[in-house]
Amino acid sequence: MxxxxxxxxxxxxxxxxxxxxxxxxSLFAEAVLALGDVCYDRAAVRSTDQRRLExxxxxxxxxxxxxxxxxxxxxxxxLWLTAxxxxxxxxxxxxxxxxxxxxxxRARHTLHTEIKAITYHxxxxxxxxxxxxxxxxxxx
Amino acid sequence: xxxxxxxxxRPALRLHQIDEYCWELPPTGAMRVPGRxxxxxxxxxxIESDKSLEQVANVACLPxxxxxxxxxxxxxxGYGFPIGGVAATDPAAGGxxxxxxxxxxxxxxxxxxxxELRKKDIEGRVPDLMDALFRAxxxxxxxxxxxxxxxxxEMHELLVAGAEYIVRDLGMGDEDDLRHTxxxxxxxxADPDLCSDRAIERGRRQLGTLGSGNHFLEIxxxxxxxxxxxxxxxxxxxxxxxxxxxxxxxGLGYQVCDDYLSVMNRAVIxxxxxxxxxxLCCAPIESDEGSAYLGAMACAANYAWANRxxxxxxxxxxxxxxxxxxxxxxxxxxxxxxxxxVAKFEEHDVDGRPRTLCVHRKGATRAFPPGDPRIPESLRAxxxxxxxxxxxxxxxxxxxxxxxxxxRTFGSTCHGAGRVMSRAQAKRESRGRDLFGELAQRGVTVxxxxxxxxxxxxxxxxxxxxxxxxxxAGAGVSDKVFRLKPVGVIKx
Numbered sequence: 001m002x003x004x005x006x007x008x009x010x011x012x013x014x015x016x017x018x019x020x021x022x023x024x025x026s027l028f029a030e031a032v033l034a035l036g037d038v039c040y041d042r043a044a045v046r047s048t049d050q051r052r053l054e055x056x057x058x059x060x061x062x063x064x065x066x067x068x069x070x071x072x073x074x075x076x077x078x079l080w081l082t083a084x085x086x087x088x089x090x091x092x093x094x095x096x097x098x099x100x101x102x103x104x105x106r107a108r109h110t111l112h113t114e115i116k117a118i119t120y121h122x123x124x125x126x127x128x129x130x131x132x133x134x135x136x137x138x139x140x
Numbered sequence: 141x142x143x144x145x146x147x148x149x150r151p152a153l154r155l156h157q158i159d160e161y162c163w164e165l166p167p168t169g170a171m172r173v174p175g176r177x178x179x180x181x182x183x184x185x186x187i188e189s190d191k192s193l194e195q196v197a198n199v200a201c202l203p204x205x206x207x208x209x210x211x212x213x214x215x216x217x218g219y220g221f222p223i224g225g226v227a228a229t230d231p232a233a234g235g236x237x238x239x240x241x242x243x244x245x246x247x248x249x250x251x252x253x254x255x256e257l258r259k260k261d262i263e264g265r266v267p268d269l270m271d272a273l274f275r276a277x278x279x280x281x282x283x284x285x286x287x288x289x290x291x292x293x294e295m296h297e298l299l300v301a302g303a304e305y306i307v308r309d310l311g312m313g314d315e316d317d318l319r320h321t322x323x324x325x326x327x328x329x330a331d332p333d334l335c336s337d338r339a340i341e342r343g344r345r346q347l348g349t350l351g352s353g354n355h356f357l358e359i360x361x362x363x364x365x366x367x368x369x370x371x372x373x374x375x376x377x378x379x380x381x382x383x384x385x386x387x388x389x390x391g392l393g394y395q396v397c398d399d400y401l402s403v404m405n406r407a408v409i410x411x412x413x414x415x416x417x418x419x420l421c422c423a424p425i426e427s428d429e430g431s432a433y434l435g436a437m438a439c440a441a442n443y444a445w446a447n448r449x450x451x452x453x454x455x456x457x458x459x460x461x462x463x464x465x466x467x468x469x470x471x472x473x474x475x476x477x478x479x480x481x482v483a484k485f486e487e488h489d490v491d492g493r494p495r496t497l498c499v500h501r502k503g504a505t506r507a508f509p510p511g512d513p514r515i516p517e518s519l520r521a522x523x524x525x526x527x528x529x530x531x532x533x534x535x536x537x538x539x540x541x542x543x544x545x546x547x548r549t550f551g552s553t554c555h556g557a558g559r560v561m562s563r564a565q566a567k568r569e570s571r572g573r574d575l576f577g578e579l580a581q582r583g584v585t586v587x588x589x590x591x592x593x594x595x596x597x598x599x600x601x602x603x604x605x606x607x608x609x610x611x612x613a614g615a616g617v618s619d620k621v622f623r624l625k626p627v628g629v630i631k632x
Contacts, residue, residue: 111282113592114283114353116394
C-alpha cells in the first residue's frame with residue numbers, strides 16, 4: 001500500500017471513502033483528491049489556478065469536515081474544480097492549504113454527482129506509527 | 141452527552157411479530173418506547189441485515205417520544221434516524237426536535253401532475269420532449285440559473301411564503317397548485333433570519349433545479365388502475381400521461397441542516413440529553429435551539445416547495461410548446477405534492493386524548509385518510525394522495541391515506557422503494573453495460589447530467605416498490621389507487 005491514498009468503500013445509501021497518509025496534513029490533502037473523485041473526473045483537471053483555503057475547527061474531525069465543505073462549496077458555487085491541495089499546514093485549530101485547479105470546461109471535464117453533506121458518521125481520525133487513517137461518509 | 145455503551149451494551153435486539161405486516165422491538169436499555177417495523181416476511185429479512193433496526197431502537201431513546209419509534213417497509217440505514225423512520229415527540233413532555241430526524245434534504249418530496257395527453261399522443265415524441273425538459277430544468281452538480289437569480293430580499297420573501305411566492309409574485313402557476321400542495325406549499329413559523337447567509341446565498345441561484353442523487357423529473361403513463369373511482373377523482377385513467385418531480389431544498393436545505401447539527405451538538409450537552417448516537421443530536425422543542433431550528437427548517441421546507449413549483453412551471457412551458465397546446469387543452473394539473481423529509485406539528489389521538497405532537501418523517505410520507513379536515517376539500521372524500529416513486533425502469537405508485545394510518549403510524553406511510561445495493565456495487569454491476577440502451581429496451585428514454593448517477597440508480601439497485609406499497613395496504617395504512625410506468629426520465 002502506498003504512503004498515501006484513498007478508495008471508495010461500499011455503503012448502502014450513500015458514498016464512503018477511506019483515506020490514509022503519513023501525516024495529518026497529507027491526510028487533508030488526500031481528502032481533497034477523494035472528494036474530487038466522487039464529484040468529477042479529476043484526472044482531466046489541470047492545476048492552472050490556485051486559491052488559498054483556511055478553516056477552523058475545535059477538533060481534527062471537525063476541521064476535516066469543514067475543510068471538505070469549503071472545497072465542495074467552491075465547486076458548487078463557482079464550478080471551480082480542484083485537482084490537488086498542497087502546502088497543507090496544521091496550526092492549532094486552523095488548517096491552511098493551497099488548492100490547485102481550474103474552472104469547469106464542458107469540453108474537457110466530466111461531472112459526476114452532487115453531494116448533500118460531508119457527515120460525521122463514524123468519523124474518527126486514527127493515528128498509528130507513521131500513518132493516519134480516516135473513513136468519510138458523504139451523503140449524496 | 142453521548143453514551144455509546146448504551147447502544148453497544150444493549151442486549152441483542154429481538155423482533156417479535158405482532159401481525160402479518162408488523163414487527164415490534166420491545167424496549168430494552170434506554171429505549172423509552174418500543175420500535176415498530178412495517179414489513180413482510182421477505183422485507184424484514186433484508187431490514188435485519190443492515191443497521192437500521194439498531195437505529196429504530198436508538199430513536200426510541202429520544203426524550204418525549206410517543207407510542208413507538210416507527211419504520212416503514214422501505215427503511216434503510218440513515219444518519220442517526222433510519223430513512224423510512226417516523227417519530228412523534230410531545231413538546232409538552234420535554235419532547236425534542238432532531239435535524240437528523242428530518243435529513244439533510246429538508247422537504248425533499250414528490251409531486252405529480254396529470255395531463256390531457258394520452259399514451260398515443262406522445263409516442264415517438266418522448267426523446268424530443270426529454271431534450272426540451274433537460275434544457276429547461278438544470279440537473280446535476282452545480283445546476284443553477286433555471287430562472288433569474290433572486291436577490292437576498294426576494295429570498296427572504298420566498299422563504300416565508302414558499303410556493304405562494306412563485307405563484308403570486310412570479311406568476312408561475314395558479315392557486316389550484318397551492319391547494320394541492322401539502323400545507324398549501326407554505327409552512328408557518330419560517331424566519332429567514334434564522335438561516336445563515338451562506339444558506340441563503342446557496343439558494344439564490346438554485347431555484348428550479350433538480351440536483352442529483354435519486355432526484356428526477358419523469359414522464360409516466362398510467363398503466364394500472366386499482367381504484368377506478370378514486371383515479372377518476374384524481375383526473376386519470378389508463379393511458380393518461382403524467383409528470384413526476386422529485387427534489388428538495390437544494391444547497392439551502394443542506395446548509396441549514398449542517399448549521400443546526402453544530403447547534404444541536406452543543407444543545408445536547410447544555411440540556412444534559414443522553415443519546416446512544418451523536419447523530420441523533422437534538423434540543424427540546426420548547427428551547428431556543430429547538431425553535432431556531434424549526435424556524436430555519438420551515439424556510440428550507442418553503443424553498444423546496446418553491447423549487448418544485450418553479451420546475452412545474454418550466455415543465456408546463458415545455459409541454460405547451462412541444463404539443464402546441466394552451467394551458468386549458470394541456471390540462472397539466474397538479475394532483476398533489478407531498479414532502480417526505482420534514483417535522484411538523486400535528487394533532488393526533490394518543491390513548492383517546494388529542495395531543496399536539498411534532499411528527500418527524502424522514503423518508504416517510506404523510507397519509508391522512510378520507511374525511512380528514514387537513515386535506516383539501518376537493519380530495520377529502522378519497523383521502524390524501526401519496527406518491528411513491530419506484531426505480532426508473534419499473535413503476536411508481538399513487539396511493540391514498542387510509543384510516544389505519546391515524547391509528548398506527550401518526551398518519552404516515554412509505555416514500556419509495558429503498559436501495560438494496562450500494563452505489564459502489566451498482567457501479568460495479570454496470571461496468572461494460574449499455575445502461576441507456578437497456579433502459580430504452582424497457583421503453584424508458586433517459587437524459588442525465590452524470591452517467592455515473594445512472595449507473596448508481598439502475599433498477600436492480602432498488603427493492604421492488606410493489607412489495608413496499610403492498611405492505612402498507614395490508615396494514616390498512618394506505619390504499620393503492622394507480623400505477624405509472626416511466627417513459628422518460630431526467631436524472632441529475
